[in-house]
Amino acid sequence: MKDYINLLKKHNLKITPQRLAILKYLDTHYTHPTVDEIYNTLKKTNPSLSKTTVYNSLEILNTHHIIQPLHITGHERRYDLRKDIHHHFLCRSCGNIQDLDINCPNIKKIQEQGYNIEEVHGYFKGICLDCQKREETHK
Amino acid sequence: MKDYINLLKKHNLKITPQRLAILKYLDTHYTHPTVDEIYNTLKKTNPSLSKTTVYNSLEILNTHHIIQPLHITGHERRYDLRKDIHHHFLCRSCGNIQDLDINCPNIKKIQEQGYNIEEVHGYFKGICLDCQKREETHK
DNA sequence: ATTCAATATTGTAATCATTACATTTTATCA
DNA sequence: TGATAAAATGTAATGATTACAATATTGAAT
Numbered sequence: 581m582k583d584y585i586n587l588l589k590k591h592n593l594k595i596t597p598q599r600l601a602i603l604k605y606l607d608t609h610y611t612h613p614t615v616d617e618i619y620n621t622l623k624k625t626n627p628s629l630s631k632t633t634v635y636n637s638l639e640i641l642n643t644h645h646i647i648q649p650l651h652i653t654g655h656e657r658r659y660d661l662r663k664d665i666h667h668h669f670l671c672r673s674c675g676n677i678q679d680l681d682i683n684c685p686n687i688k689k690i691q692e693q694g695y696n697i698e699e700v701h702g703y704f705k706g707i708c709l710d711c712q713k714r715e716e717t718h719k
Numbered sequence: 720m721k722d723y724i725n726l727l728k729k730h731n732l733k734i735t736p737q738r739l740a741i742l743k744y745l746d747t748h749y750t751h752p753t754v755d756e757i758y759n760t761l762k763k764t765n766p767s768l769s770k771t772t773v774y775n776s777l778e779i780l781n782t783h784h785i786i787q788p789l790h791i792t793g794h795e796r797r798y799d800l801r802k803d804i805h806h807h808f809l810c811r812s813c814g815n816i817q818d819l820d821i822n823c824p825n826i827k828k829i830q831e832q833g834y835n836i837e838e839v840h841g842y843f844k845g846i847c848l849d850c851q852k853r854e855e856t857h858k
Numbered sequence: 859a860t861t862c863a864a865t866a867t868t869g870t871a872a873t874c875a876t877t878a879c880a881t882t883t884t885a886t887c888a
Numbered sequence: 889t890g891a892t893a894a895a896a897t898g899t900a901a902t903g904a905t906t907a908c909a910a911t912a913t914t915g916a917a918t
Contacts, residue, residue, distance in 0.1 A: 873906070
């Protein structure tokens with residue numbers, strides 16, 4: 581992406597170093613990070629950063645549909661910069677969340693039933709490819 | 720369902736009035752209730768009920784795959800007795816969560832890629848049919 | 859460049875759902 | 889009916905998130 585400044589301008593959001601750093605972090609890390617992950621990483625290069633700012637920034641970016649929160653693990657919110665519809669895979673073993681590029685043919689059906697759909701969320705839980713390999717190796 | 724006693728027996732779980740009440744509640748209310756909803760309702764007819772018991776019971780029923788927790792709203796867990804794969808619709812207006820009987824053709828694809836899938840979760844967010852009608856009426 | 863008002867950041871305190879834990883009670887079985 | 893393992897209960901602790909007041913910064917007008 582890169583042009584975080586124009587992205588914020590386009591949404592009439594003020595340009596602040598904190599917001600730019602958070603956007604960049606989400607754009608360059610595909611881990612669907614938690615608030616703590618973002619906070620702890622950015623704190624190193626931006627020591628004055630407050631965790632509240634991370635919460636506030638993520639909230640306003642979400643309000644403007646620049647990012648989306650994920651409620652997958654059930655005990656902590658995670659964030660995703662991608663806004664096109666896609667799905668996720670949560671590995672029970674390593675805890676990582678991967679993107680899955682599949683499209684959902686059910687959306688149309690549901691819309692045809694009259695539902696007004698604004699968001700689509702889908703995820704699978706199981707053992708990812710890497711962890712399966714690792715388990716094979718350790719046998 | 721009805722035969723909650725045998726369901727618990729089948730899983731070698733002790734039969735307690737609390738567990739039976741919770742099972743019955745989930746079986747007869749399709750609201751995907753929160754812990755508080757369950758607790759507050761059952762408290763009326765079972766005044767000694769403790770919220771911890773509700774948590775514990777839901778936890779053990781989940782462990783035995785009799786129920787499943789839903790992480791849809793993002794700020795509170797909800798529970799669902801149905802164990803066959805289905806999806807949900809969260810209404811932004813009334814907050815209700817409805818069941819959607821659709822099947823996901825992507826499961827096979829993901830499995831063919833080698834993923835070991837243990838759970839499938841999908842939900843849509845938008846405005847439900849009832850709330851759309853209501854909004855029409857109030858115009 | 860300077861000023862100013864609106865907005866963002868910060869730190870602390872409060873909240874809410876959930877979990878930990880010790881004690882009492884109950885279910886099950888010999 | 890008693891013994892024992894497990895469950896229920898109540899309170900305290902935890903952890904993520906939110907509320908709020910004070911300070912700092914952004915962006916626009918001058």
